[in-house]
Amino acid sequence: xxxxxxxxxxxxCKSGTSVKIECxxxxxxxxxxFWYRQFPKQSLMLMATSNEGSKATYEQGVEKDxxxxxxxxxxxxxxxxxxxxxxxSSFYICSARVPVGxxxxxxxxGTRLTVT
Amino acid sequence: DAKTTQPPSMDCAEGRAAxxxxxxxxxxxxxxVYWYRQIHSQGPQYIIHGLKNNETNEMASxxxxxxxKSSTLILPHATLRDTxxxxxxSPPRSGAGSYQLTFGKGxxxxxxx
Numbered sequence: 001x002x003x004x005x006x007x008x009x010x011x012x013c014k015s016g017t018s019v020k021i022e023c024x025x026x027x028x029x030x031x032x033x034f035w036y037r038q039f040p041k042q043s044l045m046l047m048a049t050s051n052e053g054s055k056a057t058y059e060q061g062v063e064k065d066x067x068x069x070x071x072x073x074x075x076x077x078x079x080x081x082x083x084x085x086x087x088x089s090s091f092y093i094c095s096a097r098v099p100v101g102x103x104x105x106x107x108x109x110g111t112r113l114t115v116t
Numbered sequence: 117d118a119k120t121t122q123p124p125s126m127d128c129a130e131g132r133a134a135x136x137x138x139x140x141x142x143x144x145x146x147x148x149v150y151w152y153r154q155i156h157s158q159g160p161q162y163i164i165h166g167l168k169n170n171e172t173n174e175m176a177s178x179x180x181x182x183x184x185k186s187s188t189l190i191l192p193h194a195t196l197r198d199t200x201x202x203x204x205x206s207p208p209r210s211g212a213g214s215y216q217l218t219f220g221k222g223x224x225x226x227x228x229x
Binding site: 004006032034036043044045046049091093095097104105106107108109110112 | 160216217219
């Protein structure tokens with residue numbers, strides 16, 4: 001199956017700093033990638049849809065100036081959490097859609113962000 | 117996208133078949149049913165998907181009723197590693213939000229030794 005990686009797998013940062021999370025499709029090209037957030041004991045919530053070469057589409061309630069998404073190539077999307085606050089502490093997960101032959105999405109292993 | 121309904125939790129004895137039901141009575145004719153699972157603290161894992169025919173792969177089987185209003189995911193011989201939250205999702209195929217996966221609460225499957 002298709003493989004999606006995320007880096008880093010976990011990160012601890014101080015309030016007010018910015019953190020960048022990378023999402024890579026390792027063996028396929030993904031024109032569309034998705035970013036999710038998951039708080040403890042809750043389900044995944046879609047934050048934004050990222051299309052290669054264009055601006056991301058953010059879900060209602062997600063601040064686009066705080067969560068910067070860049071999808072500069074067909075294999076890489078990045079999520080930057082700017083001016084992080086403790087309430088941004090969460091499990092961030094990306095997925096990449098396989099556009100040819102089927103529509104399933106493959107997920108990365110997730111990035112655990114803790115803001116102190 | 118079609119709303120799906122799943123039981124919140126199920127138990128299954130190790131080695132037995134796990135049958136996870138999902139209702140999707142509002143599904144449109146061209147919308148697929150996808151199954152994912154999430155093991156604790158990991159990203160979701162794709163399992164299987166189908167439109168109207170039954171499907172089988174190395175992980176599971178998917179049985180879809182003739183009217184497509186419900187389906188069942190079958191893990192033929194459950195192991196302890198199958199303990200996870202299982203999500204049944206039917207994303208829209210066109211318009212706003214096409215192909216977006218909306219995760220509900222899923223079914224927490226506990227495989228018991």
